[in-house]
Amino acid sequence: MHILVCIKQVPDTKIIKIDPKTNTLDRRGVPAILNPYDTHAVEEAVRLRKRYGGKVSVISMGPPQAVAAIKKCVEIGADAGYLITDRAFAGADTLATSYALSKGIERIQKEEPIDLVICGKMAIDGDTGQVGPGIARRLGVPPLTNVKKVEEIDLKMNKIKVHRKLEDGYEVLQSSIPCLLTVEKDINEVPYSPLPNMIRAARFQPQVWTVNDLENVNREQLGLKGSPTVVGKMFSPPKPEGGKRIEGTPDQQVKQLVEVLFQEKRELFVKGGA
Amino acid sequence: MSEKFDAIVVGAGPAGTSAAYVMAKAGLNVLLIERGEYPGSKNVMGGVLYSHQMREIIPEFYKEAPLERPIVEQRMWALSEKSVVSGGYKGLEWAEEPYNNFTVLRAKFDQWYANKAVEQGALLINETVVTECIVENGKVVGVRTDRPDGDIYADVVVLADGVNSLLAKSLGFHKELQSNQVALAVMEVINLPAEKIEDRFNLEPNQGATIEIFGDSTKGILGTGFIYTNKDSINIGVGTLLSGMIKNKLRPYDLLDYLKNHPMVRPLIKGGEPAEYAAHLIPEGGYHAMPKLVGNGVVVCGDAGQMVNGINREGSNMAMTSGKIAAETIILAKQANDFSENMLDTYRSRLMESFVGKDLKKYKDATHTIDKYPVYLNEYIPAVNKAANEYFTVDGVSKAEKQKKIMKSFTEGKGMLGAIQDIYRVWKVMK
Ligand SMILES: Cc1cc2nc3c(=O)[nH]c(=O)nc-3n(C[C@@H](O)[C@H](O)[C@H](O)COP(=O)(O)OP(=O)(O)OC[C@H]3O[C@@H](n4cnc5c(N)ncnc54)[C@H](O)[C@@H]3O)c2cc1C
Ligand SMILES: Cc1cc2nc3c(=O)[nH]c(=O)nc-3n(C[C@H](O)[C@H](O)[C@H](O)COP(=O)(O)OP(=O)(O)OC[C@H]3O[C@@H](n4cnc5c(N)ncnc54)[C@H](O)[C@@H]3O)c2cc1C
Numbered sequence: 001m002h003i004l005v006c007i008k009q010v011p012d013t014k015i016i017k018i019d020p021k022t023n024t025l026d027r028r029g030v031p032a033i034l035n036p037y038d039t040h041a042v043e044e045a046v047r048l049r050k051r052y053g054g055k056v057s058v059i060s061m062g063p064p065q066a067v068a069a070i071k072k073c074v075e076i077g078a079d080a081g082y083l084i085t086d087r088a089f090a091g092a093d094t095l096a097t098s099y100a101l102s103k104g105i106e107r108i109q110k111e112e113p114i115d116l117v118i119c120g121k122m123a124i125d126g127d128t129g130q131v132g133p134g135i136a137r138r139l140g141v142p143p144l145t146n147v148k149k150v151e152e153i154d155l156k157m158n159k160i161k162v163h164r165k166l167e168d169g170y171e172v173l174q175s176s177i178p179c180l181l182t183v184e185k186d187i188n189e190v191p192y193s194p195l196p197n198m199i200r201a202a203r204f205q206p207q208v209w210t211v212n213d214l215e216n217v218n219r220e221q222l223g224l225k226g227s228p229t230v231v232g233k234m235f236s237p238p239k240p241e242g243g244k245r246i247e248g249t250p251d252q253q254v255k256q257l258v259e260v261l262f263q264e265k266r267e268l269f270v271k272g273g274a
Numbered sequence: 275m276s277e278k279f280d281a282i283v284v285g286a287g288p289a290g291t292s293a294a295y296v297m298a299k300a301g302l303n304v305l306l307i308e309r310g311e312y313p314g315s316k317n318v319m320g321g322v323l324y325s326h327q328m329r330e331i332i333p334e335f336y337k338e339a340p341l342e343r344p345i346v347e348q349r350m351w352a353l354s355e356k357s358v359v360s361g362g363y364k365g366l367e368w369a370e371e372p373y374n375n376f377t378v379l380r381a382k383f384d385q386w387y388a389n390k391a392v393e394q395g396a397l398l399i400n401e402t403v404v405t406e407c408i409v410e411n412g413k414v415v416g417v418r419t420d421r422p423d424g425d426i427y428a429d430v431v432v433l434a435d436g437v438n439s440l441l442a443k444s445l446g447f448h449k450e451l452q453s454n455q456v457a458l459a460v461m462e463v464i465n466l467p468a469e470k471i472e473d474r475f476n477l478e479p480n481q482g483a484t485i486e487i488f489g490d491s492t493k494g495i496l497g498t499g500f501i502y503t504n505k506d507s508i509n510i511g512v513g514t515l516l517s518g519m520i521k522n523k524l525r526p527y528d529l530l531d532y533l534k535n536h537p538m539v540r541p542l543i544k545g546g547e548p549a550e551y552a553a554h555l556i557p558e559g560g561y562h563a564m565p566k567l568v569g570n571g572v573v574v575c576g577d578a579g580q581m582v583n584g585i586n587r588e589g590s591n592m593a594m595t596s597g598k599i600a601a602e603t604i605i606l607a608k609q610a611n612d613f614s615e616n617m618l619d620t621y622r623s624r625l626m627e628s629f630v631g632k633d634l635k636k637y638k639d640a641t642h643t644i645d646k647y648p649v650y651l652n653e654y655i656p657a658v659n660k661a662a663n664e665y666f667t668v669d670g671v672s673k674a675e676k677q678k679k680i681m682k683s684f685t686e687g688k689g690m691l692g693a694i695q696d697i698y699r700v701w702k703v704m705k
Contacts, residue, residue, distance in 0.1 A: 191422075192420075192421060192422065193421065193422075194421055194422040194423040194424070195399075195402070195419055195421040195422070195423050195424045195425075195426060196423055198399045198402060198421065199277070199305070199397060199399065199426075202397040202398060202399055203397060
């Protein structure tokens with residue numbers, strides 16, 4: 001089974017700030033990391049390879065530095081890596097990103113057919129969760145989003161059974177393969193990588209492609225040109241104001257809080273608001 | 275058995291990276307293992323990087339390395355509670371190639387430097403802790419890491435794992451460090467706009483200054499304080515012998531707070547925004563505390579070998595030179611296919627002939643003398659301040675009389691002989 005994982009290098013948003021003056025992301029000194037959801041996507045692919053045999057490839061669209069994120073995937077256990085990088089991709093929104101990625105995937109398909117594509121549920125910088133479904137649509141395969149468990153793959157019958165996370169439970173779904181999954185973080189835990197993987201990753205160089213290496217590409221659909229999204233405004237949500245600060249030891253705080261709740265917010269506990 | 279390397283280097287600080295760089299450049303198959311998220315991520319240093327030793331490894335490093343400011347002025351402060359006697363040197367030739375030294379932020383510098391070793395062909399692995407050396411038949415043959423399938427083998431292991439090297443200790447090369455052999459240093463990076471730094475320290479853009487502080491920076495325990503200028507931040511810190519800190523029941527941060535609020539220091543950092551805080555040990559045992567540096571299949575470099583000159587705050591340069599000499603020795607050992615202690619001992623003997631060995635020997639008793647005789651910090655520095663005050667105050671007393679009075683203040687309570695003994699003691703260990 002050939003599994004392809006789409007991975008994105010993102011700024012570590014735990015550290016990133018919005019510059020209050022210019023309302024743009026202040027990326028200075030912010031380390032680039034592998035999108036956390038994508039680490040779980042790669043780990044799931046590695047686990048499926050263990051269960052069903054085969055190969056795990058990863059692809060990323062991004063600047064040359066994104067090689068570091070691909071190496072991270074090799075640490076987790078990926079076998080092959082592809083980076084598509086070109087000025088023509090710059091400024092891509094989700095539409096143009098999924099278009100470019102689908103072209104890269106078609107190129108890989110030609111060399112080695114793909115049975116399963118896995119994406120993260122979302123990227124922690126863009127946060128849209130649109131790229132996965134966008135790729136699925138272009139490849140003409142079913143998208144299964146918010147997957148928290150792959151129960152079974154039947155390679156003979158070309159079937160996959162997954163659990164999709166819902167707000168109030170989960171849904172068990174069966175689909176044909178090839179298909180595309182976007183995965184939740186709780187699908188697995190990513191273990192500490194073994195040393196031989198680390199050494200392989202330190203040596204690893206991905207296959208690097210530019211636009212010219214991709215086939216049947218409509219350049220109008222790439223990068224800024226192919227991106228109808230306009231970011232109208234960006235701002236930090238205002239800090240909540242007002243309220244009451246409760247201070248003291250934990251015990252005192254609990255006592256005070258209970259008092260406040262029962263005396264000032266009685267309506268919360270008394271039916272009918274009396 | 276897993277793959278075997280020519281050399282495994284533990285620790286991607288200045289010592290380890292220098293060793294890895296030189297060996298990889300000579301074509302050796304080198305694995306560099308670092309426990310931090312990336313090289314430098316946890317490393318702490320006041321920040322003065324010496325150009326000379328760096329140039330011996332990468333001649334034009336200053337054209338590309340992430341450096342903060344070339345230092346054009348080095349000041350020394352003898353600090354008293356409300357006064358300071360200051361001396362120093364400012365030379366604009368230091369603002370030009372090949373420069374004398376630079377301030378650096380280790381998180382950036384170490385990462386850059388390790389990547390240079392990678393460009394030479396070394397393999398770098400981060401986030402991996404070496405837990406022990408693998409010893410077979412009295413010879414170190416590899417290392418064990420904390421990762422699954424974590425054993426890895428090499429002809430030689432270079433231990434550059436920093437102060438308090440647990441790995442050298444587990445080989446029996448040194449005992450538990452004594453609290454009077456290490457200083458605990460705490461420092462803070464304080465963000466401050468470049469123009470403010472240039473105004474307050476009297477600098478042009480792309481010029482830097484350092485201040486070494488003796489006396490009231492450490493509340494009378496042996497140690498020093500420092501203030502270094504980066505591009506748009508200031509490093510400020512104090513280091514004192516761990517023993518003194520324990521004896522006086524001080525917490526590290528108290529000392530730093532004290533220094534930051536000292537009336538001579540406060541105006542320099544006013545309005546700055548604390549960005550990072552770190553604490554780290556500095557080996558201060560010097561020559562006497564140096565462990566065994568060489569064994570069968572293993573060498574020890576840098577702080578792991580106690581190679582710090584505490585008097586002149588030099589450590590990174592000693593680390594680099596020791597890494598370089600170790601690498602050159604291993605390259606020869608590779609040619610001879612002999613990795614015995616006997617062969618590798620060339621490293622130790624060349625190191626001791628270099629400035630590293632010479633300086634460590636020269637200052638071998640300095641720290642202890644000053645530590646044992648608190649008069650230097652508690653009496654002489656305030657006395658020097660008082661003397662300066664006396665001398666410069668215009669109050670109608672003749673200069674000759676002032677000098678007499680000053681001399682008397684130095685010998686007060688101990689007589690001329692006592693004072694001469696004090697001076698001789700310092701001269702002997704510093705000469
Ligand atoms: C605040 C903000 C500002 C933006 N500014 C601009 C702008 O100025 N101009 C513009 O054109 N667009 C802009 N974008 C959109 C664009 O940068 C998207 O972030 C990007 O196209 C991917 O979408 P996403 O990050 O939401 O990914 P998601 O759809 O959330 O990602 C889901 C999954 O898709 C896969 N994936 C996503 N991106 C890649 C990739 N590059 N390579 C491989 N796999 C990938 C990963 O598996 C990932 O887990 C902005 C978005 C936001 C939210
Ligand atoms: C506050 C302070 C100020 C200083 N100021 C100066 C100065 O201005 N100028 C100067 O030249 N020197 C200064 N020094 C001294 C200088 O920092 C050291 O001498 C120098 O860093 C020594 O380099 P090293 O490579 O031997 O060790 P380190 O720089 O400590 O590097 C050791 C590396 O090994 C890694 N490591 C440790 N154990 C393991 C393990 N088990 N497995 C894997 N990796 C491991 C560590 O993460 C680290 O990256 C200062 C020190 C301090 C604490």
